[in-house]
Amino acid sequence: MPSFTRRLRQETPGWIRDGVVTAQQADAILARYPESGHWFQRPIAIFSILGGALVILAVALVIAHNWQEIPRWAKLAGLLTLLLGAYTGGLVIRARGHGLVGEGLFVLGGGLFLLGIALIGQLYNLAGRESDAVLLWWALLMPAAYALPSIALVVLAWCGASVWFCMFVLDRTTWLGRDVYSNATLGAVAFAAAGVLVWVLGSLHGDGEFRRAGRLIEQLGLLTILVALVPLGFLKQFGSWGVSGPTMRWPAAVLVLLGLAAVAVGVAWLRLPPDRPIIRAALAASLLLVIVYLLAVTAELVQQAPEGVFRMLGWTNWAILLVVALALILCGARWDRSAWINWGVIWIGVDAVVRYVELVGTMLQASALFAATGVFVLALGGALELLRRRVTARAAVPRAGV
Amino acid sequence: MRRGLFIAAFALQALVLVAWSAGLEWELAGAARIRLEVVQRDPRDLLRGDYVWLQYVIADIPLETIAGGRPDYGDRVWVTLRLQDNVYALAAASRTPVMPGPGQRVIVGRVQSLSSSGRGTEVHVVYGIERLYVPEGRGVLPRGKVEAEIALAEGGRSFLTRVFVDGRPYSSVAR
Numbered sequence: 328m329p330s331f332t333r334r335l336r337q338e339t340p341g342w343i344r345d346g347v348v349t350a351q352q353a354d355a356i357l358a359r360y361p362e363s364g365h366w367f368q369r370p371i372a373i374f375s376i377l378g379g380a381l382v383i384l385a386v387a388l389v390i391a392h393n394w395q396e397i398p399r400w401a402k403l404a405g406l407l408t409l410l411l412g413a414y415t416g417g418l419v420i421r422a423r424g425h426g427l428v429g430e431g432l433f434v435l436g437g438g439l440f441l442l443g444i445a446l447i448g449q450l451y452n453l454a455g456r457e458s459d460a461v462l463l464w465w466a467l468l469m470p471a472a473y474a475l476p477s478i479a480l481v482v483l484a485w486c487g488a489s490v491w492f493c494m495f496v497l498d499r500t501t502w503l504g505r506d507v508y509s510n511a512t513l514g515a516v517a518f519a520a521a522g523v524l525v526w527v528l529g530s531l532h533g534d535g536e537f538r539r540a541g542r543l544i545e546q547l548g549l550l551t552i553l554v555a556l557v558p559l560g561f562l563k564q565f566g567s568w569g570v571s572g573p574t575m576r577w578p579a580a581v582l583v584l585l586g587l588a589a590v591a592v593g594v595a596w597l598r599l600p601p602d603r604p605i606i607r608a609a610l611a612a613s614l615l616l617v618i619v620y621l622l623a624v625t626a627e628l629v630q631q632a633p634e635g636v637f638r639m640l641g642w643t644n645w646a647i648l649l650v651v652a653l654a655l656i657l658c659g660a661r662w663d664r665s666a667w668i669n670w671g672v673i674w675i676g677v678d679a680v681v682r683y684v685e686l687v688g689t690m691l692q693a694s695a696l697f698a699a700t701g702v703f704v705l706a707l708g709g710a711l712e713l714l715r716r717r718v719t720a721r722a723a724v725p726r727a728g729v
Numbered sequence: 730m731r732r733g734l735f736i737a738a739f740a741l742q743a744l745v746l747v748a749w750s751a752g753l754e755w756e757l758a759g760a761a762r763i764r765l766e767v768v769q770r771d772p773r774d775l776l777r778g779d780y781v782w783l784q785y786v787i788a789d790i791p792l793e794t795i796a797g798g799r800p801d802y803g804d805r806v807w808v809t810l811r812l813q814d815n816v817y818a819l820a821a822a823s824r825t826p827v828m829p830g831p832g833q834r835v836i837v838g839r840v841q842s843l844s845s846s847g848r849g850t851e852v853h854v855v856y857g858i859e860r861l862y863v864p865e866g867r868g869v870l871p872r873g874k875v876e877a878e879i880a881l882a883e884g885g886r887s888f889l890t891r892v893f894v895d896g897r898p899y900s901s902v903a904r
Contacts, residue, residue, distance in 0.1 A: 391778030392865045403750055407743050414739050418732070436739075443746045449777040451753045452889040454860040467745060471738035500803030500841060508802065 375431030522551030797824030837885035
């Protein structure tokens with residue numbers, strides 16, 4: 328969604344044309360709200376991020392030095408003081424109107440909390456699962472982030488959650504990692520299910536003060552689903568990959584994750600913007616389709632289905648990517664979510680390129696393949712950009728009666 | 730209201746760090762001290778600095794020694810130790826909690842991997858005491874016979890307290 332100042336600049340010519348305001352009044356209104364650019368284009372934001380990162384690095388290096396002359400409690404007390412200072416400073420500075428610097432200090436506080444966990448690990452020579460430490464970090468960071476509320480801290484906590492999930496899946500001693508190590512294909516299934524879950528959690532942020540964070544989280548979910556679904560489309564070429572044994576049991580952890588994702592889609596359906604029931608159902612149904620597909624892949628992996636079944640699942644993957652992309656574009660256009668439109672277009676583009684390479688890859692020599700693919704991608708990119716602009720422009724026009 | 734919630738969230742973070750540390754201190758204070766034989770490695774951790782990676786003789790357990798069947802990755806294993814030549818050595822292992830006999834101790838670990846060799850299938854168990862954090866630049870132990878002093882809490886949880894090289898303490902970090 329365009330910012331208030333950008334929207335104002337788009338709307339004022341229409342107001343002058345319709346006689347709502349005079350040209351002078353429009354200029355006066357625009358002068359009242361100067362365009363300040365995106366937050367990341369402002370020098371203070373860049374300096375805040377750099378400064379905060381350097382302070383965190385400095386504290387990390389001090390901890391890493393491991394001075395044994397300093398008592399354990401003194402080290403912990405020092406870190407807690409810095410943590411308190413960062414959070415209090417953030418609160419005070421934000422209350423004085425310097426929001427970006429305040430956000431920087433909150434992020435610094437979040438980083439210091441992670442260092443606190445690392446410090447205890449060092450003080451007591453703890454060598455447990457590192458994913459547990461990251462879990463503790465983001466699980467305690469999240470309530471502080473939403474209580475403030477601080478968008479930067481929310482994003483940091485979600486980054487922590489993403490890193491934790493990757494570590495959790497890749498560790499074969501965890502309940503989910505154990506399933507994934509029995510068949511690596513299940514890793515893609517787990518990531519896709521987690522992507523659906525993340526997208527839903529993002530959409531539950533609503534249009535209030537967490538709107539921006541919600542939009543970011545939604546995009547993280549859509550990216551995760553796409554990245555996980557594309558390799559699953561090649562099941563028919565490779566069968567399942569990374570199988571550790573001749574027999575496979577039902578992956579309970581992956582099934583639980585799929586169940587959670589299905590419940591989450593149901594909850595999201597209740598919270599979608601008001602529209603015709605069929606439109607609201609379309610998006611939820613397309614995501615449920617993804618979950619049913621993932622369930623089918625899991626079942627076929629466990630049953631060690633014949634090649635023909637995997638070929639069919641590959642085509643289904645192609646169709647599902649297209650259906651979800653179209654649902655995203657349709658709903659994005661109706662509910663003014665330009666990010667959904669963009670992601671829908673990206674999904675169609677990626678799906679088209681992957682299917683093209685899959686179809687033509689075995690027929691052409693490498694050089695001819697690259698040349699033909701290059702031309703295809705350029706043409707496709709142009710066509711999709713035209714589509715994206717047209718849909719986004721149509722979405723930006725306010726509908727009558729809405 | 731919001732500020733109150735945030736203060737509660739921050740207090741929770743601080744409380745977790747302090748309570749965690751206090752809990753570890755309490756467990757350490759009440760733990761018995763035993764010695765285990767080790768072999769070493771020496772990497773570095775980005776956040777926590779230099780450490781010596783200690784691999785214990787009791788880390789590799791023959792599968793047939795483990796009562797209760799073949800464990801899976803991540804499963805907990807209760808390992809019974811008995812004193813042998815001044816260090817504690819493997820006596821038995823089980824997938825369920827066990828009571829130690831006279832003169833024995835029980836340490837709890839987690840299965841990290843299973844491997845097959847000429848000696849049959851071995852289960853590699855980690856105990857959470859594999860890292861000894863040392864001051865910067867001291868990540869390599871001198872050559873010699875290495876033993877680790879372990880504080881063993883009643884439930885089988887273990888803490889690395891000291892390392893001895895040829896009987897002399899190398900570092901004293903968590904006493």
